[in-house]
Ligand code: HEM
């Protein structure tokens with residue numbers, strides 16, 4: 164058939180573009196990582212810094228807000244700290260489940276200005292894990308972080324903001340685990 | 352090749368429903384597409400009437416907000432995927448083989464399938480409106496998380512129907528490309544192709560490039576909603592803004608899918624009634640191609656307010672403005688074609704001239720929206736609604752009307768009722784402007800789109816808009832009447848219906864016989 168070859172090429176192109184739609188997902192992340200456009204910091208445990216710059220101070224502030232009706236209140240013990248690039252700093256966060264039922268908290272960090280995101284390294288963060296909390300429970304989290312020594316000079320202050328999501332339904336849906344078990348596991 | 356066609360023509364045409372169900376004839380399928388599109392135009396139009404009735408007065412009176420949202424959503428989906436796109440595919444089916452001297456579309460069986468899955472897609476979509484909880488209510492742009500976290504379970508039907516629509520348009524596009532590449536009559540070289548054929552070829556490539564991306568986007572919505580993925584859910588590591596990037600990567604080329612064939616139609620009709628050759632044929636071809644290419648790098652002008660960095664805002668602002676250059680070339684060429692022509696104002700020409708003027712107004716409001724800082728003010732207001740209705744209604748839809756009036760005598764062998772058609776034109780022209788022009792003003796004054804209620808100061812304008820809307824809606828019934836009468840009978844027309852017309856389709860008798868160009872014509 165004379166049309167066969169062209170037809171095959173066009174079908175291939177169609178499939179290719181369908182795959183491209185899904186390839187856009189990692190591409191988007193890579194693009195944002197490289198350019199730091201969307202202010203997403205890394206969700207992995209960072210290595211400790213080798214150097215500290217004594218002569219520079221960067222102001223880091225913290226904010227949190229609940230997404231929709233997520234029943235959590237999380238507050239940093241200090242709303243901002245002044246740090247030297249490379250130096251480890253601990254900040255306490257008081258978190259409370261203000262509902263009566265057991266809920267799972269997931270905090271998603273974001274850094275502003277966006278281009279500073281990849282220079283903020285976290286060695287410990289409650290955002291690394293899902294945090295099951297009993298009704299009315301109050302817990303203390305510690306964030307351990309440092310600012311990269313390579314942080315561009317024009318960034319004098321940055322803000323680390325956490326959005327708090329209630330992922331209870333999502334978790335029980337996808338993993339089929341009982342929330343009670345998760346909470347018990349944590350106490351253990 | 353011609354042997355196959357002859358054998359085909361011998362078996363006689365089956366009668367009744369079977370003829371339409373199993374037909375592989377490009378003219379039958381073209382007719383089916385056009386009638387389907389007209390039906391969808393009326394259904395989508397009825398939804399617009401509901402919207403305008405609710406907005407006639409401030410306050411909530413006729414429908415509840417959730418139903419209002421379903422109306423705006425399904426109106427948009429139906430008009431884009433059910434009315435405008437199938438109308439162009441219908442015209443392509445009817446006209447492309449006749450314009451390039453081919454006996455039929457290259458892949459006739461696939462052609463039958465691409466049409467017949469469409470009614471199912473729209474039946475599913477419309478049915479979901481009647482289910483408990485209602486149909487899609489998140490806007491035709493189905494932004495996540497509206498379509499994921501905050502939608503009801505009937506969203507699965509929406510996704511399924513968009514998948515089918517997508518498959519249908521992709522098959523249609525593949526057919527168009529294979530036909531144009533392989534079945535041109537001897538001597539029909541690339542730079543002799545009629546512009547309608549050129550613009551459709553480029554549109555078909557756009558369709559193949561972006562419809563699969565739309566399919567990907569709805570698939571991600573489906574899995575996010577039902578299967579626990581988190582493409583667009585920040586809590587699971589995804590990003591809702593990414594939805595908008597993927598959607599508009601499809602969405603912007605999509606708006607050009609709805610306008611490039613219109614450019615082809617206008618470029619065909621204007622020379623006929625100006626009795627001159629089209630001014631700047633080659634520049635039209637290149638302008639179309641450059642519009643298509645540029646349309647892939649402007650998508651984020653729909654996202655200026657999502658918090659893009661300055662470099663992004665500037666890039667997308669300038670890229671968007673750049674597109675208006677080739678668009679301007681086209682408008683210039685149409686006007687230059689009419690310049691010192693022996694113009695006569697037959698109905699297709701009236702619609703074409705209205706297209707040129709009113710589409711240009713839509714282009715200008717587009718330019719205003721392209722200015723990033725200004726868009727912060729205009730975004731999601733009625734100004735945007737005014738913009739895209741000028742380019743889509745007085746643009747795409749008017750071009751389809753022009754095409755229908757231009758080729759209807761060729762299809763039926765009868766001249767339409769010219770008086771009635773002129774009445775249809777003038778009523779449409781006046782009412783469409785009463786309908787959409789004041790939207791610019793309420794938009795600039797800050798009236799948001801997609802909201803069933805509004806502040807009191809917008810009341811007078813909205814009443815005028817609604818009256819324009821009802822008048823425009825009712826006027827379209829005249830079009831139905833004209834088409835019906837013309838199909839039933841009327842003054843016989845010769846093969847060459849319009850004396851200034853050029854092209855192979857005018858060399859066959861009217862009505863066009865069931866099989867044309869079984870032996871390819873020689874093009875000199
Ligand atoms: C000179 C050419 C054009 C320019 C500069 C332009 C620019 C824009 C911009 C900046 C927006 C986004 C406005 C906002 O949401 O704040 C927009 C929206 C839109 N444009 Fe255009 N446009 C042009 C031509 C067209 C054409 C030819 C079509 C279709 C045939 C079209 C259809 C649309 C649609 C449907 C929307 C709204 C989508 C939605 O949010 O639902 N535009 N245009």
Ligand SMILES: [Cu+2]
Nearest residue numbers: 603606652653
């Ligand atoms: Cu656009």
